[in-house]
Amino acid sequence: MRHWPPGQQLHQGKYLIEEILGGGGFGVTYRDQNRKEDKLVAIKTLNANVQGKPNFREYQTKFVNEALSLAKCSHPHVVQVYEVFPEMVENIELWCMVMELIDGIDLAEYLEDNGILSEEKALPIIQQVGSALSFVHQQGFTHLDVKPQNIMIRTPPSPPLVRGGVRENPPFSSSPLNKGGQGGAVLIDFGLARQVTAPGKLRTNSNSGTECYAPIELLEKRAEVGAYTDVYSLAATLYVMLTGELPFPSQFRKQNIPLTPPKQHNSKISDRVNAAIVKGMELEPQNRPQSVQKWLDLLIPKPVAAETTRVISAVGMDYTNLQNLLAAKKWREADEETARVILKVAGREKEGGLNTESIDNFPCEDLRTIDQLWVKYSNGRFGFSVQKRIYKSLGGTREYDSEVWEKFGDRVGWRKNNKWLYYKDLTFSEKAPEAHLPLRSGWVGWRLGVGWVVLFSRVETCRL
Missing domain, CATH: 1.10.510.10 (Transferase(Phosphotransferase) domain 1)
Structure with a gap:
């Protein structure tokens, strides 16, 4: 099989190929439209040259292993894999890896x-x-x-x-x-x-x-x-x-x-x-x-006093205390501090919570700073970007879906035995499930997913 042409449909019409992005000695990558979610993605598969090799199955196994490797690596600076699926091509089962399209x-x-x-x-x-x-x-x-x-x-x-x-x-x-x-x-x-x-x-x-x-x-x-x-x-x-x-x-x-x-x-x-x-x-x-x-x-050697360096955003918010709490592994205090600074940046301290408008307009630089601090001091385990990646991997979109939200709660440890946990019963340590923190982040609470779905949309817009 030669390369798929523009307009080719894959995965029962879910994806529509727009163009070839590039390729190497083994693979070829296409830009595709996810018609179900109305967004662009990249799809990678083995190229025509490899498909004709006698040891094609061996290459295909390695390719699938690549997808599995990436799927285990949910990190802001690692390309995200959404799903893997087989496509029948001339009586050959050709596996495709769907990834985020990096602009x-x-x-x-x-x-x-x-x-x-x-x-x-x-x-x-x-x-x-x-x-x-x-x-x-x-x-x-x-x-x-x-x-x-x-x-x-x-x-x-x-x-x-x-x-x-x-x-x-x-x-x-x-x-x-x-x-x-x-x-x-x-x-x-x-x-x-x-x-x-x-x-x-x-x-x-x-x-x-x-x-x-x-x-x-x-x-x-x-x-x-x-x-x-x-x-x-x-x-x-x-x-x-x-x-x-x-x-x-x-x-x-x-x-x-x-x-x-x-x-x-x-x-x-x-x-x-x-x-x-x-x-x-x-x-x-x-x-x-x-x-x-x-x-x-x-x-880049870090002096002992490096963690006390002030971290101030463009809007004047000081994140030094959040940085120090995270560096000291004081996860619960850091969670509370995260809620405090988010409300202050949004000008919603009196209201005690965010609304859709304030989330949509939350400064990207500040959202990125908060996220990067959490990611850095948790070694990539916690942060809004980590939560967003897992939510999307479960099929989450910008539209709230209670079933997906409950799956997300189960995955990150906010639910147990089909019940949402109380704040006091959550785990504030590095042993917590991936994406367990932060929690109390200024909106309607971790158990009510509508606010979080809006947040994940903002995380996507800000390219975290």
Whole structure:
């Protein structure tokens, strides 16, 4: 089968193909219209070349495993998988993976168009991808193909124009990397992802990643892979972002060809960042930081007083106390503080709750700040964006559905034995189910889903 043409219907007419977005050696990705929910999605499947291979079934198994890997990784900086379904094509069952369609460009394309980045612009991107990788590793997976082509940069929404008292949403115009923008990095393409079954266990690698970003263990026939494998590739990505030069491939370095320090290509690189990149790209795995977070700590060291740094939004709200409570793992106090600041930002303190209008107009920057603080200090387990992803995975839309809402309550631990729990009976710890927090966030309560559905719509609009 060749590629599907525009207008092709999939999954009993639920999806309508609009165009091919791109492809690689194994897969092809289409932009599709979800006709049931009236939104655009991306659908990925194996390409025509792979479909004709004698070991197609083996490739298909790996493809489905990719989908399962992604489905387990609900994180603001990991591409979201909505569903997987089979489609019959010329007597072949071809599996399709439905993903979120990210409005933006990949980092490689951005670098090609704009040149190298400053540390000020590059490090926040690396931090976001690093947080995604840390979460992926906690789920028992390694990505194994981190590179600029697999990092998407969301296009931030422009501020609404106001004409004659009516808000208008203009086309996207601001840079994806603008400081303070609503864009963000998203890790995609888990085609090489492996599940790590036991520490230190040898695994056979059939793919070598991309040469200049792949550490030596990916280029050997049998090698131990782990978080340190992704550390190398993330450090190599930063190398390219700051220098515009590709580092020597690791197999050449094994022949005693040293790595050229990035600062030799760009003298503006700080000594700290230069040293962190070199350390992250150590040839032997045991000489690298053994986790992404340990490498990030070398890249951006945090002084003891760092957690007391004030966090103030564009509208003047101070989130320092929320940050400190979350850093101290005081989850219940942080939940109460979240409700307080949300009501204050919305100007609804006297009313004691939000309404639809105040949620619809809640500042995206503040919603993003609150969400990112929760995501950061919970290691990706809590936050509005996490809740929204799970809600949508259960079939939730902008229309309130009591059955979906109850499924959501069961999934995140707000219900037990078909009954909604009281606030005092909820779990305020990191052991709580994923997306369990925050709860008391200023609207009608966690048991009444109408307000939350409006919130999730706002989270979607703000591109969290």
